[in-house]
Amino acid sequence: MDHSRSRQVLGPLSKDGRIKTRDLEIRPVLEREAVLFYLDNQQLRSAEMVERLVARCDAIHRAVEKGGPAAYAVRLDRIERTWP
DSSP, rough: OOOOHHHHHHHOOOOSSSSSHHHHHHHHHHHHHHHEESSOOSOOOHHHHHHHHTHEEEEEHHHHHHHHSSEEOOOOSSSEEEOO
């Protein structure tokens, strides 16, 4: 997944880390009932990004099973639903 693109689709993060959405930008996620995951820290090294995703794999699978549309931040110790 191209995380920079996901930020473009959903818009910038607010100060509390939640995604600011605009109708035009969120439409593809809504239309496809997508479940989107993004790293909450884009400054990580590539290996750290992969490690974080692998460490949260079970939680990510549970979120996908719940269905979308939804967006989740992949944090150091958990995933957190940030939209809607």
